[in-house]
Structure formats: C-alpha cells, structure tokens
Amino acid sequence: MLDLSLPGDxxxxxxxxxxxxxxxxxxxADLVETALRRYPTLNVxxxxxxxxxxxxxxxxxxxxxxxxxxxxxxxxxxxxxxxGDRLHGCGTxxxxxxxxxxxxxxxxxxxxxxxxxVDLSWVFYDCEEVxxxxxxxxxxxxxxxxxxxxxxxxxLEGTSGLVEGGCQGTLRAVVTVRGERAHSxxxxxxxxAIHAAAPVLxxxxxxxxxxxxxxxxxxxxxxxxxxIAGGVAGNIVPDECTVSVNFRFxxxxxxxxxxxxVREVLGxxxxxxxxxxxxxxxxxxxxLPQAFAAAVGGTPQPKYxxxxxxxxxQLGIPALNFxxxxxxxxxxxxxxxxxxxxxxxxxxxxxxxxxx
Amino acid sequence: MLDLSLPGDxxxxxxxxxxxxxxxxxxxADLVETALRRYPTLNVxxxxxxxxxxxxxxxxxxxxxxxxxxxxxxxxxxxxxxxGDRLHGCGTxxxxxxxxxxxxxxxxxxxxxxxxxVDLSWVFYDCEEVxxxxxxxxxxxxxxxxxxxxxxxxxLEGTSGLVEGGCQGTLRAVVTVRGERAHSxxxxxxxxAIHAAAPVLxxxxxxxxxxxxxxxxxxxxxxxxxxIAGGVAGNIVPDECTVSVNFRFxxxxxxxxxxxxVREVLGxxxxxxxxxxxxxxxxxxxxLPQAFAAAVGGTPQPKYxxxxxxxxxQLGIPALNFxxxxxxxxxxxxxxxxxxxxxxxxxxxxxxxxxx
Numbered sequence: 001m002l003d004l005s006l007p008g009d010x011x012x013x014x015x016x017x018x019x020x021x022x023x024x025x026x027x028x029a030d031l032v033e034t035a036l037r038r039y040p041t042l043n044v045x046x047x048x049x050x051x052x053x054x055x056x057x058x059x060x061x062x063x064x065x066x067x068x069x070x071x072x073x074x075x076x077x078x079x080x081x082x083x084g085d086r087l088h089g090c091g092t093x094x095x096x097x098x099x100x101x102x103x104x105x106x107x108x109x110x111x112x113x114x115x116x117x118v119d120l121s122w123v124f125y126d127c128e129e130v131x132x133x134x135x136x137x138x139x140x141x142x143x144x145x146x147x148x149x150x151x152x153x154x155x156l157e158g159t160s161g162l163v164e165g166g167c168q169g170t171l172r173a174v175v176t177v178r179g180e181r182a183h184s185x186x187x188x189x190x191x192x193a194i195h196a197a198a199p200v201l202x203x204x205x206x207x208x209x210x211x212x213x214x215x216x217x218x219x220x221x222x223x224x225x226x227x228i229a230g231g232v233a234g235n236i237v238p239d240e241c242t243v244s245v246n247f248r249f250x251x252x253x254x255x256x257x258x259x260x261x262v263r264e265v266l267g268x269x270x271x272x273x274x275x276x277x278x279x280x281x282x283x284x285x286x287x288l289p290q291a292f293a294a295a296v297g298g299t300p301q302p303k304y305x306x307x308x309x310x311x312x313x314q315l316g317i318p319a320l321n322f323x324x325x326x327x328x329x330x331x332x333x334x335x336x337x338x339x340x341x342x343x344x345x346x347x348x349x350x351x352x353x354x355x356x
Numbered sequence: 357m358l359d360l361s362l363p364g365d366x367x368x369x370x371x372x373x374x375x376x377x378x379x380x381x382x383x384x385a386d387l388v389e390t391a392l393r394r395y396p397t398l399n400v401x402x403x404x405x406x407x408x409x410x411x412x413x414x415x416x417x418x419x420x421x422x423x424x425x426x427x428x429x430x431x432x433x434x435x436x437x438x439x440g441d442r443l444h445g446c447g448t449x450x451x452x453x454x455x456x457x458x459x460x461x462x463x464x465x466x467x468x469x470x471x472x473x474v475d476l477s478w479v480f481y482d483c484e485e486v487x488x489x490x491x492x493x494x495x496x497x498x499x500x501x502x503x504x505x506x507x508x509x510x511x512l513e514g515t516s517g518l519v520e521g522g523c524q525g526t527l528r529a530v531v532t533v534r535g536e537r538a539h540s541x542x543x544x545x546x547x548x549a550i551h552a553a554a555p556v557l558x559x560x561x562x563x564x565x566x567x568x569x570x571x572x573x574x575x576x577x578x579x580x581x582x583x584i585a586g587g588v589a590g591n592i593v594p595d596e597c598t599v600s601v602n603f604r605f606x607x608x609x610x611x612x613x614x615x616x617x618v619r620e621v622l623g624x625x626x627x628x629x630x631x632x633x634x635x636x637x638x639x640x641x642x643x644l645p646q647a648f649a650a651a652v653g654g655t656p657q658p659k660y661x662x663x664x665x666x667x668x669x670q671l672g673i674p675a676l677n678f679x680x681x682x683x684x685x686x687x688x689x690x691x692x693x694x695x696x697x698x699x700x701x702x703x704x705x706x707x708x709x710x711x712x
Binding site for chain 1: 524526528539540541542543544548550551552553554555557558560561565576578580581582583584585586587588589590591592593594597599600602604660661662
C-alpha cells in the first residue's frame with residue numbers, strides 16, 4: 001500500500017523498493033492505481049499497465065503530468081539506500097522521483113490541500129526503457145489520444161529541476177562506399193572501399209552543426225558517425241565500407257527537412273535513411289508554459305535527446321520535461337537522486353497550480 | 357588405385373575425384389603413397405598425411421617438387437567435369453593439376469623413361485588451405501628439415517605456367533584511434549573516434565607503394581586497410597575506432613624493416629603489429645633456377661602473395677612457384693584448369709631435368 005501523504009523522498013524510496021523493470025510493471029501499477037482510487041475527486045482508469053487519472057473541475061485548461069513506471073534492469077541497486085542528501089537505487093533519477101512528485105500532486109489535489117487553477121490529468125505508463133513499439137504512452141496515443149488531451153504536458157523525466165522544452169528529432173542513415181575486391185597481395189587490381197571512406201569521415205569531421213532558436217530556446221544539432229564497418233578478411237582489399245550516421249536535429253526541421261539535409265551533406269555517396277523520429281517544438285512561447293517556467297524559475301533549456309514529449313507534440317500538445325532526477329545518472333548502477341530536488345519540484349508545481 | 361601412367365589431365369581428374377578438404381587428406385595421401393611405392397628407385401616415406409619420396413642417384417644437386425594435397429571446401433564441384441579444353445572441379449587449379457605433374461615426373465623417373473640430371477625429392481603435404489600452424493610442409497620444416505634439403509625447390513601452385521620467384525612478406529597491424537564517448541544528442545560533449553579516423557584512411561589512400569627490383573624481379577608492395585570497426589550504439593558518439601592494415605612487402609625488406617616502415621607511415625596513431633611473415637628472395641640469379649627458367653621459357657615474374665616457397669627460403673633454399681593452375685580461379689566454385697597447361701608444365705620439367 002502506497003501512502004501518498006508521505007514526503008516525496010520517502011515516497012520515492014517506496015516506489016524504488018517495488019521492482020518494475022520494463023515488462024514487469026503490473027505490481028507497481030496496481031499500487032499506484034489503488035492509491036489514486038482513494039481520492040473521490042479523481043477519475044481513475046486502468047489500461048493494461050497504464051494508470052490514468054483526471055480531475056473534472058471545469059477549469060477550461062488542462063495540464064497533463066506524465067511519467068513512466070518502468071526502470072532499466074536492476075544492477076544490485078534495489079532496495080534503495082539513503083546516504084545523507086542522496087537516495088541511491090535503480091530508478092531514483094529515472095524516474096521514480098518524478099513519479100513521486102506526480103503522486104504527491106495527486107494527493108494534494110485529491111485531499112483538497114491544493115485547489116488547482118487548471119484541470120489535471122495523470123499518466124503513469126509502462127515500457128519506456130525498451131523498444132518504442134512497446135511504449136505505454138505511445139499505445140495510449142494511438143488507441144485513445146483523447147485520454148492525453150491537454151493544453152500543456154509536463155513529462156517528469158529527470159532534468160535536475162530545469163524546464164527543458166521540446167526535444168530534438170533523430171534520424172539514422174547508412175552510407176555505403178563501394179570499391180573492388182582484390183587479394184591484398186595484388187592490391188593494385190582492386191579499389192579499397194575503406195580508403196574510399198576517408199572523405200566521408202572527413203566530411204563528417206568538418207561538418208559544422210547548426211545552433212538555432214526555436215520558440216525562444218536555443219537548440220544545437222549534431223551529425224555523427226555512430227558506426228563503421230568494413231573488411232572481408234585479413235588478406236582482402238575490401239569492396240564495401242558502411243558508415244552509420246545519426247543526425248540530431250532541432251524542432252524547426254521536419255523529418256523530411258532533416259532527411260533532405262543529410263542527403264545534401266552526404267549525397268556524394270550511396271545513402272539510405274534507416275529510421276527517423278520527429279523533433280518536438282518546445283511551445284514555450286504560449287501563456288501556460290510561460291507561467292509554468294516562471295513558477296519554476298531559472299532559464300528554460302532545450303531538451304537534448306529524444307523523449308516522450310514528442311508523443312504529446314505529435315498530438316499538437318506543447319510538452320516539456322521537468323523532473324527532480326539527474327539525467328546524467330540514468331541507467332547507471334550508481335544512480336541516485338538529490339532528495340532536495342524532489343521537494344523543490346513539488347513546490348514548483350504547487351506554485352504553478354495554485355497561482356492565477 | 358592411382359595410375360600414374362595416365363596423361364596429366366586424366367590423372368588430375370582422378371585426383372579431383374578423391375575429396376581431400378583440409379584435415380581430410382588421409383585417403384588421397386594413401387593413394388599417392390601406394391602409387392609411388394610401385395617404383396623401386398624411389399625411396400618413399402609417410403609422415404602423418406605428408407608423403408615424401410626421393411631419388412638417390414648421386415647427382416650432386418637436388419631439386420624438390422612440392423605440392424599440397426588439400427583443397428578448400430567443396431562447393432558442389434566434385435566430381436570433376438571435362439568441358440572441351442577445360443577440366444572443372446574443386447582443386448583443378450589449386451592445385452591437383454600441379455600434384456598430377458609432380459606424380460607424372462615421378463612416374464617418368466621411376467619407370468626409367470626420364471634420366472634426370474639432378475636428384476629429385478617430392479613433398480606432398482596436407483593442410484595448406486587452413487591456419488599456418490597446421491601446414492604439413494611447415495611441420496616437416498620444423499621436425500625434420502633435412503627431408504626438404506635441396507638446391508632448388510619448385511612449388512607447383514598455380515601460376516598459369518609462369519615461373520614466379522620468391523614471395524612477398526606480409527605484416528598485419530591494428531591502428532586504434534580514440535575519442536571520448538558521449539550521447540549523440542549531446543555530441544559536443546564527446547570526441548568522435550570514427551571522425552578522427554579520417555586522416556588514417558586518408559594517409560592510407562595517399563600512400564604510394566614502392567616498386568623494387570630484387571634478384572632481377574620487380575616486386576610491387578601494398579599497404580591496405582583490410583578492416584575497420586567502430587561504434588557502440590546508434591545513439592552514442594564512439595570513443596574508439598580500429599583500422600586493421602595489411603602490408604605486403606618486397607623481399608628486400610626483413611620483417612623488422614617492414615614493421616619500421618609501417619610505424620613510420622602510421623606512427624601518428626596508436627598502432628600494434630599483430631603478425632608478420634617474412635618475404636622470400638626469388639634467388640633466380642643462381643644457375644639452377646636460371647636453367648629451369650630457360651627450360652620453361654618466358655619471363656619469370658615475382659610472386660604476389662605469401663606462399664609456401666617462403667618455408668623453403670627460410671631453410672636457405674631458393675624456391676619458386678610454377679604450376680599449371682590459374683591462381684585467379686583458386687577457391688572459386690567455378691574453378692577449372694586449362695588442360696593444355698598440365699602437359700606443358702610436365703614438358704617443361706622434362707626439358708629441365710633431361711637437359712645438361
């Protein structure tokens with residue numbers, strides 16, 4: 001039984017102590033569902049291992065608070081361990097401290113301690129840490145997008161308490177350089193495809209990524225080789241070398257624009273685009289996100305990395321990341337969260353929701 | 357039962373029709389041994405799957421005829437198939453046609469039809485097509501080098517009937533380029549090791565290999581990337597890229613000279629030499645090889661590729677390749693031999709051995 005009246009740090013520890021590796025979230029989803037059903041003003045629904053809750057206060061505007069319940073595999077770091085100002089354990093930063101903040105807001109609203117100026121929705125979902133096809137938020141976006149409808153979505157992924165708006169898009173492509181195979185003892189009869197990849201790598205090394213303002217945030221792009229392979233045997237001049245590249249692009253580019261750009265940079269060689277995912281505009285120039293950013297304080301930052309905010313952006317909902325975890329500690333055995341960040345995140349949300 | 361009085365092309369077909377993939381040469385070695393033992397003037401020995409034979413005619417000089425019994429794996433190309441001027445099948449070029457010529461010379465000498473001006477030794481060995489440690493000729497060179505003693509060794513590997521002298525040396529090295537790992541969404545925090553490999557590949561692409569005369573033959577060298585690998589995952593700026601290179605060097609360089617040269621070319625990066633094998637000088641300036649070259653006619657060529665002649669050269673024995681097979685067809689499913697080359701090779705040896 002989860003007690004949502006506990007302080008956020010204690011609640012985080014409770015959540016960490018219930019293992020919920022991707023695919024195995026049922027028990028934690030049960031506990032979250034049961035805890036939320038204790039508040040009569042919240043309308044709670046269960047959909048697979050996704051738990052949805054919402055207020056119906058006719059506020060005219062709605063803010064969604066989203067977070068995933070699953071973690072990467074446990075690395076001898078459960079149960080949680082408190083050490084001074086830090087709480088150690090699997091999921092402390094990514095992102096059970098964020099889930100604790102979601103639940104704390106539900107408790108404050110559900111118990112009447114906080115009268116929010118907007119309606120609220122909560123989404124607790126499964127399978128964020130595995131292949132995109134299994135992502136619980138993605139499933140709800142496909143099967144019942146109206147359950148996610150909101151004027152602003154806040155994904156409580158770790159940002160160390162900063163507001164991070166939108167997200168980069170990502171595109172992968174494979175450049176194939178061809179040559180002519182020959183025995184390495186008679187190399188002049190062939191054409192070395194690995195040697196021929198030199199200008200591809202030089203082009204990438206010389207590439208100057210763009211820095212661009214979108215909706216008031218400054219995004220940096222990057223075009224990188226993330227893999228290279230070539231070679232047949234130790235005595236063969238190889239006839240093929242492949243370079244895999246990853247383009248991270250700012251939200252002012254569509255996927256099609258991004259593909260055209262990569263084709264322009266690497267179009268001298270044979271290239272195939274293997275996958276892409278769109279960027280999300282931060283939308284921080286709208287009044288509601290601006291009010292939230294003001295409540296948090298500090299300067300909103302662009303999100304570097306593709307995150308589930310893009311799933312809201314694809315539904316036309318401005319979305320940002322804001323959570324107590326430290327993104328640099330995600331997926332590491334030594335993962336921890338600074339406990340002060342948890343209360344700070346809760347306080348910022350209370351300021352935002354109580355204001356106006 | 358092998359009948360060595362058959363013409364060389366028919367004998368080649370008989371040899372091809374006895375499968376002898378590396379490691380599985382016992383049956384063919386048995387047949388060769390039994391056939392040779394029928395000639396009382398030949399002293400025949402069996403050592404594992406190596407068959408040795410020799411004359412004892414007190415000629416003062418000795419020529420060794422060497423060939424391997426094994427083939428690469430069969431590719432639906434056994435039994436042999438005659439098609440006009442060509443005999444198709446696994447080992448036709450590499451090198452059962454050469455073995456047939458060895459056996460034909462043994463028949464002519466053993467039956468008294470040819471009175472050779474030098475003593476002769478024959479070496480039929482196993483496991484040439486697999487890792488060097490299993491090579492039957494190498495084993496004999498280590499365990500009883502006196503069995504290989506000669507003034508000239510002729511290895512009947514396919515040369516399309518040309519005399520090819522000596523062989524290149526070969527050296528392998530791995531160049532490691534390092535960077536700093538980062539998430540590809542924040543690539544400016546890292547240093548891309550694949551991008552940093554661009555100048556390594558450019559250096560190799562710009563390398564101008566030497567052409568050099570050794571003992572009257574012109575050798576071409578080559579320095580090639582034969583493998584490249586790098587990459588951690590599709591979203592990671594990689595911190596390491598390795599380039600495997602193969603240097604084929606002329607016989608005027610020792611292994612140490614070759615290593616120093618590669619270090620000079622690629623010394624700007626971390627490099628490890630992983631293996632090397634010495635070159636063999638052609639030795640074609642000595643009288644016996646010159647007489648052989650004259651008997652064959654045409655212009656001797658350098659051997660491009662490391663071959664078992666180097667095993668003789670390491671024992672101080674001048675060695676050359678001369679065989680009826682076509683080296684460009686070796687290891688190919690469509691392997692064949694031009695049957696005319698088989699009789700021509702036998703005739704050249706008879707001219708050489710009968711002369712003087």
